[in-house]
Amino acid sequence: MTVMIKYKTEQNTLASVNHVDDIPENASFIWYDFDDPTESESHMLLTDFNFNKLEIDDTVNGTPRAKFKAYDTYQYMVFHDLNQPNYSIKALNIFIHDNTLITYHHHEFDIEQQIEYIIQKYNDLKVIDIVLFLLDQLVDQYFDKVHEVEDRVFEFEDHHIEDSANPSFMDKVYRLRSKIIKLQRLIYPMHELVDDLKESPKLLVDDKNHLYIQHIEDHLIKQIHILKQSQEMTNEIRDNNLSYTSFKMNRVMQVLTLVSVIFLPLTLISGIYGMNFENMPELKWHYGYFIVLAVMLLISISCIVYFKKKKWF
Known part of the structure; x- marks a missing residue:
């Protein structure tokens, strides 16, 4: 300039x-x-x-x-x-x-x-x-x-x-x-x-x-x-x-893992009884549906009580 x-x-x-x-x-x-x-x-x-x-x-x-x-x-x-x-x-x-x-x-x-x-x-x-x-x-x-x-x-x-x-x-x-x-x-x-x-x-x-x-x-x-x-x-x-x-991610992963563990046996049961083979006597039980639901509920409550006792959540 x-x-x-x-x-x-x-x-x-x-x-x-x-x-x-x-x-x-x-x-x-x-x-x-x-x-x-x-x-x-x-x-x-x-x-x-x-x-x-x-x-x-x-x-x-x-x-x-x-x-x-x-x-x-x-x-x-x-x-x-x-x-x-x-x-x-x-x-x-x-x-x-x-x-x-x-x-x-x-x-x-x-x-x-x-x-x-x-x-x-x-x-x-x-x-x-x-x-x-x-x-x-x-x-x-x-x-x-x-x-x-x-x-x-x-x-x-x-x-x-x-x-x-x-x-x-x-x-x-x-x-x-x-x-x-x-x-x-x-x-x-x-x-x-x-x-x-x-x-x-x-x-x-x-x-x-x-x-x-x-x-x-x-x-x-x-x-x-x-x-x-x-x-x-x-x-x-x-x-x-x-x-x-990382802490928040671990907490989220912990919750997701617990939910997955709870639903894993329930998924197994529903998968077994969802195969519809003819030679499955439980399918013809009059109260079979309610018995399976009760078993699934008992398993879920047992898992929750066990996880709570172990202080996993």
């Missing part, structure tokens, strides 16, 4: 320009934002900044994994966020070159107001300070999705056991587990990225940076723990559902 170019002067404000040549020499901070750029605009990463061609290919043509790489003249990192509503990954590519910040993304990221805010609020900021602020804001946004999942899990846990046997209820649980997995695919690589940032002497130059990155890592660790707990609880809900479904 466009490439936005802004710079900061001693007046501590961001000014916009339309071309690189319009940036004054005394600019203390320069920011290029590539928002879904065209092919020719993307080519600026190679011609104007001389970045690694392989990194540029990843940046332009795909969704790189969350990572950090330090080169002699610049640093390259990739932050991740989620697209709504399908929870797919979108990447924010960041290049740091001296006092220049380059952000490249194919999806919408609300970073312009954040950068303007921190520049107006604080003086003498380095580029890394701005990048860490962006990272902090991005990680904090994860809490909205993580707490939403956590709340849903607790709602499921509060449901009655009979509700958990409802197929639609379990469909919701499995959809929630899918969200948990997608959030883990987002947060775990970001945690690895923060670990790499902590070990970079070129990027974190003072104690303030180290404290800030530790603060960000603490938030990621908390989110990871919440997701693990939520996943364990959904596992328990799933296992409880399977156990309860």
